[in-house]
Amino acid sequence: MKQKFIKALIVTVLALSLVVGMVTTSFALPINNVSNSYFYDVNGNDASAPLSFTVDRVLKVSDFTDMALTAKFSPTDLHVHNGYLYILDSVNRCVFVLDEEYQLVTQIRLLVGDVPDLAIVQAAPEEGEEGEEGGGSSGASSGSGNKLEFNNPQGIFVVDGKEDADGDGKLDPIVYVSDTDNQRIVACDLTGKVYNVYQSIKVSVLGDNYVFNPTRLVIDNTGDIQVICAGINRGIMQITSDGEFRSFFGAPDVLISAWERIWRNFATEEQLAQMVTYTPTEYSSLTIDDRGFIYPTIAALDEAAVSALRSLSVSPTYAPVKKLSADGTDMLRRKGLSSPMGDLIWAPSREVYPKIVDIAVESNSGRYTILDQQTGRFFTYDADGNLLYLGGGSGTSQGTFQLAAAIEINGDYVYVSDTKAKTVTVFRATDYVHAINEAAQASANGYWEASIPLWQEVLSYNSNMFIANIGLGKAEMRLAMALIDDQRDANGMNALDHYEKAIVYFDRANEKVNYSVAYTALRGNELEKYFGLIFGAIGVLVVGLIVLSFVRKHLKKKKMKPVHRDEDRDAPKINRAKKGDVA
Template sequence: MIIIILVIGTEVNTVQAANQTASYNYSFWGESVHAPAAYYPTRLVDGEGLGVGMLNSPTDFHVSEDNMIYMLDTGNDRIVVLDEEFQLVETIQSFDKEGELETFSNPRGLFVTMENDIFIADTDNRRVVHLDEDLNLVKIIDDPQSELINENFVFQPLNVVVDNANRVYVMADGVFDGFMEFNVDGYFTTFIGANRVQVDPIEYLWKRFATREQRSQMLMFVPTEFTSMDINEDGFIYATNGDGSDDAIKKLNSRGDDILRREGYFNPIGDVRYTTAVGPSRLIDIDVTDSEIYSVLDARRGRIFTYNGDGHLMYVFGGIGNQLGEFHTPVAIERLGDDFLVLDRELGEITVFETTEYGRTLNEAVRSYERGDEESAFELYQEAVHMNANLEFAYAGIGKALLRKEEFNDAMHNFEQSLDQANYSKAFLLYRNEILRDYFSIIMTGIMVLAVLLVFLRIYLKKIRRKRVASI
C-alpha cells in the first residue's frame, strides 16, 4: 500500500512540498504536512565582510571541536579560519616542505581532528596534505600503490575524514570501489563501503538481446560514486551517493558494512514526493552531530533534511531563491553548536541559521532519549507534539520513553498514534506479561480451586450414580 502511494506521488502529483520553502514533514501516508520552522536565518558571512576579499567558489568547510571554522576558499587556493563569532583568525595559503613553500591547487575538501590537525584534499596536486596545529607538515598522502588499484589510476582526492585511530579515509574522483583507506603512516590499505550496482531491469533485458556493437555503446553496470562523507565520534562514516536510491545515505562501520537504521516511515532520502520534472533529491553533503542526529543537503532544492538515529525525519528548512535563508548553489553544511551553517559556492557566503523553540525542543528530546533520560525525553516530546500535532514520529518517541519506564499500556497507546506496528507489538507482549505476572498468584489459586472443585464434583457424581444403580 505504502509503495503504491509513493509511486503515484512521485510520478503524478505536484505537491506543495515540491514548490515551497516553508517547513514541512511527511505523514505515515506520504503526505506533506505543515510543520513549525525548526531554524531561521540570522546573518550572512562573506569574504568582504571578513576583510579577505571575495571568496572564489568555496567548496567545503569544517567546524573543529573548539568551534573554529575552517573554510576552503577553493578558487583562491586557501583556507580561511574564523572563530565562533565569525571573526577572521588567519588564512592558510602555503606550508613549508623541506625548506620550500608549497601551495594548494583547487583543494576540494578538508577535515580537522580533535587535536586540530588539518587534512586537506589538494585535488589538482593529487595529494592529501596533513598539517599539525602549528601548520607544520606532518605527511603527504599521494600516488597510492596496491594490487587493488588500476595502474592507470590518477589520485584526485575530493574529500577526507580521519577516525580516532588516525586512519585516513579519502573520497577520490573516479573511484567506484568505495572510500580509500590509508593507515596512520599514509599507506593505502583497502577500499571500504562500495555502493551497490543499480541495474535497470529493462536495460538489462535489452543488453541480453543486443549485439556486441550495441552493448559497447551502452552504459556499464557500475556502482555509483559517493558525493560526500562525514565521521562521528565513534568512528562511523556517514556518506551520501546522491543517486536517488533508497540507500542514498549510509552509515559504514570499520568493515564497510552499512548499518544505518531505516525505521522511519520512509527511508532517509530527502524529499519523498516530488515532481517528475525536478526529480528526486540529489544529496551532496552530510553532517553528523551528537546523539546520532545527521543532516543532508539537497542540491536540487537547496533544502536541509535532518534525521534522528532511527531514520525519522525531524525537520526541513532552506530552499533555492534570493531571500535570506535561501541559496543559489549550496555545497556544504556544518553545525556550530546547535546553529546551522550553509556554504554557497556561487555567492561565496555562509548563511547562519539559529534554532527556534520548536527546533531546540525536538533536538533535546532526541538527545534525552539517546542518553537514557526517559523523563526528559517524555516531557520534551510532549512539548514538541503540542507545538506540532502533525509530528507523528514524536508519539513513537513518547512510546519508547514510556517503554523504558515500563509503562507498557500508555506506550501501546502512543505507538498506536504513530502507527508504529513493530513497537506496538513489543509493548503489547510486555504488557501481557506484566498482567500475567501481577495476577499470576490469583490466576493459579483460581485454577487450583477450580481443579479441587472439579475433583469433588466428580466424586459426588459417582456417588449419585452408585445410589441410583443400588436402588435399581
C-alpha cells in the same frame, strides 16, 4: 444472434462499471514553492510545522577579509573543530579559520616548511611511471604547480594535534586539506607549517595510470585518512598515517534492473558497446562520528534507485546515505517513512531527484543532517532514520541556496555553504528544533523519565510531530519494564498503567512494532486474570459438545430402531406417536 447481443451488452456494462469505478488520480504537487516550515506527518503527507531555523547571519568573503581578495569565493567544504569554523575556499586557494564570533583567526594560504615537489601524474600511461617517481615533474604541469599553494582544494578535515604550542590550553589543530588538482593531501597547522604531504599513493589494483584526485576526506581515530577520490568507484580509499594505501571499502552496489539484465543477454556485441556501462556510483561526500562509523552519501542516483526511492523504498541497496562500519557493512537504521533521502514527495519529472551532496553527524545522539542540492534543503534524521526537521530551500533570498555545497552542524547551529551565491549561511535552531534535539538526545542516551516532559514540549509546538509520540511511548514502555509485578512508582502508576499510556502514544504515531510489544504485555495480564474463566468455559463447551453428540447418537439409534421395525410391525410407531402427543 441473441448471444452476440448479450455479449456486447456485457462488455458495455463492464465498461460503464469501470467508468463508475474510475477514481481521478490527483498528483500531489512537489513542495517547491511552499514555505519551509513544513514536515511529513505519520501518513507521509506534508503538514505545516513550526519554523525550524532562522538565519543567524550570512557570511560573505568581504566580511572577514580585506578587499585585496577579489569577490571570488567558492566555499567547497566546511569543518567545525573546537568551535572554530574552517572554510575551504577553492578559488582563493586558502582555508579561512573563523572563531565563535565569526571573526577571522587566520587564513592558510602559503605552506611553509619542508614541502616535497609535486608529483602530478599525467593521464598518459608512459608518463605515469615518471610522474610517480616524483622528481621534477612539477615543471611539466604547466603553471598550476606551485608546491607551496593549494590548487582547487575540495575537502577539509581537522583533528587535534599532539602539542599545544600557542599555550591556549587546547591542543593545536592539524588541518588536512585535499589539494585535489595538485593530487595530494596536505596536513598542516594553522600557520601553514606542513606536517605531512600524502602524494604518489601506490595502488596496485588501479595500475600505473590512475590519477590521485582526493576530494572529501575524514580522519578516523587511528589517524588513517579515509578519502573519496574523483573518478574512482571502488569505494572509499583508506590511507594510513604513513602514506601507505591500505584498502578500498564500502563500494556502492551496482544496480541493474531485471529487464536490463535479460535484454543484455540478447544484445549483440555492437549493441552492448553502445549501451551504458554499469559501474558503481561514486560517493559525493562523507563524514565520521565519534565511534568511527563513516557516513558516505551518493548524489548521482541511477534510474532503478530513483524509482525505488520515489516509491519510498527503505531497501539499503538504493539508499543514498549509508553508515559504514569498519568492515564496510551498512549499519544505518531506516525505520522512518522512507530511507533517509530528503523530501518524500518529489516533482513528477524523472530527472529531478534529491542530490545528497554532504552530510554532518552529531555524535552524541547519533542524529545526522543531509544536504540536498536539488532543493537546497537540509534534513535532519535521528539515529533510527526518522525525519526530525528540515530547513533551507532553493532561491536567492536569505536562507535559501542556489548551489548548496557543504553542511556542518555545531550544536544548535547549522552552517551551509553555497558556491554559486558565494556565501556561508549560519542557521540557528528555533526553540522548537532545540526542544526536539534535547528530547531526542535524552531518549538516545536512555534518560527515559527525563525525556517525557521534553517530548511533551515538542508536541505542544507541533502536534503532528509523531516522532514525539514514539519517544513518549518508548519512554513509558521503559518505565513499565522497570517496575516489577504490582510495584508502583512515584506517580502511583504500576507497569500496566504505563503500558496503557504507551499504547495510546504508539497508536497516534502508527508505530505498530512497539504497539504490539506493549499490547502483548497488557493482553498477557488480561489472560492471566480471566485464565480460569476462559479455560473453564472452553472445558464446559467441549464436554457439552461430547455429551450432546453422545445423546444425539443415542437418540438416533432409538429413532432408527422404530423406523426399521416400522416396515415389519406397527406397535412401536404407535408408541412413539403417543409420546409425541403428550409432549
